Amino acid sequence: MIRTAWLILRKDLTVEVRSLEIAYTTLFFAISCVLFFAFALVKEGKAPEDGAAGILWIAIAFAGTLALGRTFERERQSETLRALLMAPSDRPAIYVGKLLGIIALLVGAELVLVPLVAFLFQAPLLGHPFWLAAILLSGTLGFASVGTLFSAMLVRARSRDVLLPVLLYPITVPVIIAGVRATAALLQPDVELAIVRFWVMLLLALDVVFLTLALWTFEPLMTD
Amino acid sequence: MPKWFTPAAIVCALMFAVSPFLIANAPYEATMGLVQKIFYYHLPSAWVFLLSAIICGIASARFLFGGSPRQDRLAHAAAELTVLFGAIVLVTGPLWARKAWGVWWQWDVRLTSSFMGWMVAWAYLLVRKYGGPGSDKLAAGLALFGMANVPFVYISVNYWRTIHPATSVVPTLPVDMGVALWFAVACFLLLFVLLLRMRVRLEEQRAKLDALYLSLDE
Amino acid sequence: MRSTFHWMNKPMRVLALLLLLVSTPAFAQQQPSAQPPKQTDEFVPISQLPPQDQLPAAPLLVTAYAFVWVVLFGYVVSVARRLTKVQTEIERLDADIKRGTRT
Numbered sequence: 001m002i003r004t005a006w007l008i009l010r011k012d013l014t015v016e017v018r019s020l021e022i023a024y025t026t027l028f029f030a031i032s033c034v035l036f037f038a039f040a041l042v043k044e045g046k047a048p049e050d051g052a053a054g055i056l057w058i059a060i061a062f063a064g065t066l067a068l069g070r071t072f073e074r075e076r077q078s079e080t081l082r083a084l085l086m087a088p089s090d091r092p093a094i095y096v097g098k099l100l101g102i103i104a105l106l107v108g109a110e111l112v113l114v115p116l117v118a119f120l121f122q123a124p125l126l127g128h129p130f131w132l133a134a135i136l137l138s139g140t141l142g143f144a145s146v147g148t149l150f151s152a153m154l155v156r157a158r159s160r161d162v163l164l165p166v167l168l169y170p171i172t173v174p175v176i177i178a179g180v181r182a183t184a185a186l187l188q189p190d191v192e193l194a195i196v197r198f199w200v201m202l203l204l205a206l207d208v209v210f211l212t213l214a215l216w217t218f219e220p221l222m223t224d
Numbered sequence: 225m226p227k228w229f230t231p232a233a234i235v236c237a238l239m240f241a242v243s244p245f246l247i248a249n250a251p252y253e254a255t256m257g258l259v260q261k262i263f264y265y266h267l268p269s270a271w272v273f274l275l276s277a278i279i280c281g282i283a284s285a286r287f288l289f290g291g292s293p294r295q296d297r298l299a300h301a302a303a304e305l306t307v308l309f310g311a312i313v314l315v316t317g318p319l320w321a322r323k324a325w326g327v328w329w330q331w332d333v334r335l336t337s338s339f340m341g342w343m344v345a346w347a348y349l350l351v352r353k354y355g356g357p358g359s360d361k362l363a364a365g366l367a368l369f370g371m372a373n374v375p376f377v378y379i380s381v382n383y384w385r386t387i388h389p390a391t392s393v394v395p396t397l398p399v400d401m402g403v404a405l406w407f408a409v410a411c412f413l414l415l416f417v418l419l420l421r422m423r424v425r426l427e428e429q430r431a432k433l434d435a436l437y438l439s440l441d442e
Numbered sequence: 443m444r445s446t447f448h449w450m451n452k453p454m455r456v457l458a459l460l461l462l463l464v465s466t467p468a469f470a471q472q473q474p475s476a477q478p479p480k481q482t483d484e485f486v487p488i489s490q491l492p493p494q495d496q497l498p499a500a501p502l503l504v505t506a507y508a509f510v511w512v513v514l515f516g517y518v519v520s521v522a523r524r525l526t527k528v529q530t531e532i533e534r535l536d537a538d539i540k541r542g543t544r545t
Contacts, residue, residue, distance in 0.1 A: 146369065149365065150362075150365075150366075153358075153361070153362045153365055154355075154362065156357070156358055157351075157355045157356050157357075157358055157359060157362060158354065158355060158356030158357075158359075159354045159355065159356070162354075163350070163351060163354065163355060163362075166347045166350055166351070167347055167351065167362075167366055169343075170340050170341075170343035170344045170347055171340075171344060171366070171369045171370075171373075173336070173340045174337070174340070174373075174376075177336070209372055210369075213368055213369060213372060217288060217365050217368060220288040220289055220361070221288065221361050221362070221364075221365045230456060233456055233457035233460075234456055234457075234460065236457070237456070237457060237460030238460070241460070244507070257499060258499040258500060258503055259499035259502050259503055261503055262502070262503060262506045262507075265506065265507065265510050266506075269510070308513065308514075308517055311513060312509070312510055312513060312514075315506070315509050316506040316509065316510065319502045319503075319505055319506045319509075320502065320506065322497070322502060323497050323499050323502055415514070418457065419517065419518070419521070422518075422521050422522075422525070423521055425525065426521055426524055426525050426528065429525060429528045429529060429532065430528055432532060433528055433531055433532050433535070436532060436535045436536070436539075437535070439539075440535070440538075440539065
């Protein structure tokens with residue numbers, strides 16, 4: 001099962017590295033998002049309080065939606081998803097492979113977004129790198145786990161571009177809220193690690209719930 | 225429609241006719257006065273909203289793993305009722321809150337998660353309508369995630385600092401308030417069963433129509 | 443000429459009609475019972491006024507109950523109407539099949 005997931009991940013990364021199409025476009029979109037918010041919300045050169053945390057996570061969510069759409073669009077075009085499903089491999093392994101690919105893409109975007117937001121909004125995001133990494137990873141995992149499932153399901157549906165946000169955003173609201181609250185707590189002048197720890201625990205709990213549900217339902221959802 | 229439908233419908237309508245009188249006779253609540261009486265319809269609608277989401281989730285799971293079209297029809301009907309009763313909760317609540325809390329809306333846990341659950345049910349209906357082939361399974365997957373939200377909505381008030389009353393309020397109500405409340409709960413539950421039956425019948429007839437069209441094509 | 447609701451069979455017609463009828467006494471029952479606020483002849487900050495004087499509760503209450511009634515009734519009518527449409531279509535198809543033709 002792990003081997004299958006790894007193979008799929010490697011395939012996706014190989015294809016992506018050749019053109020870097022999704023990586024560049026997603027990154028550009030995320031940066032534009034941040035800039036839009038900067039122009040909209042900054043008054044007299046200062047961003048609103050907690051603004052940096054919110055803006056970071058919104059950029060991640062929007063960029064993630066875009067990346068999910070593009071990744072599975074690529075699958076749809078070459079009918080590779082059907083081929084994968086017909087192969088005698090564990091269905092959940094396919095899901096895990098795609099999930100890891102999406103996470104890799106999003107983490108790559110975050111590596112650029114975090115310094116950018118910190119710079120543009122004077123936010124001390126890099127003050128507690130370990131905690132920030134924990135928040136970002138658990139939040140990204142939660143968002144991507146639901147996103148990968150829904151995108152895979154939508155590959156053969158009509159209006160898939162519109163339906164992905166419709167399906168994804170209500171479900172991932174708790175993840176985004178927890179991510180923003182945790183990041184905002186980290187940006188306070190005197191950080192209360194207990195609060196950060198609480199939100200990270202909540203994020204991890206959400207990850208467990210979402211991953212379990214996704215792995216459980218992936219097979220019946222992908223079968224015709 | 226089954227035999228019990230008409231008598232049950234009459235009973236339900238009569239109960240709804242009687243409920244305002246019971247509610248008017250219930251004592252005023254100390255701090256909130258008249259506006260608190262919205263509670264007697266707000267709470268039963270909330271319970272039906274959550275119940276409907278659970279039924280939708282269970283039916284969706286049974287449909288996904290068992291393939292029974294009956295469960296799919298039940299899930300679709302339950303989702304529509306979730307949107308209906310959710311809308312009632314989300315309108316009566318703020319009307320009450322405007323006076324009791326001074327604001328129409330607060331982004332606390334209970335309200336946010338309820339709103340989110342309502343959006344999920346609405347998304348279910350959108351997917352069923354515009355998703356094309358395979359949208360029944362898609363929506364079923366979504367409903368499962370929506371059902372996972374329900375226990376969270378219910379217990380969130382007990383574990384977070386929130387302005388919304390906690391779940392301990394209902395068991396500790398004085399008797400005369402309790403009578404009005406439980407009567408209203410009975411009204412809403414009966415109405416929910418009736419509406420669900422009606423809505424499932426609509427789906428059944430639609431399926432019958434599709435089958436007829438298919439048989440014509442042969 | 444058949445009535446619009448001919449396939450909204452008896453039980454549903456009863457339910458819809460009774461829901462309509464009960465909404466009237468429900469409205470009548472909720473007439474505001476609070477007295478109009480006493481005239482104040484000196485300045486009193488709003489936070490010190492008794493709560494009922496700050497914001498009238500009756501319109502909120504009436505709106506809430508009215509909303510519930512209207513929405514529930516509207517839903518019953520909506521389902522009934524959709525059901526009527528499907529039933530008519532089924533009858534039409536049945537008739538066509540019996541005649542051995544297809545429209």
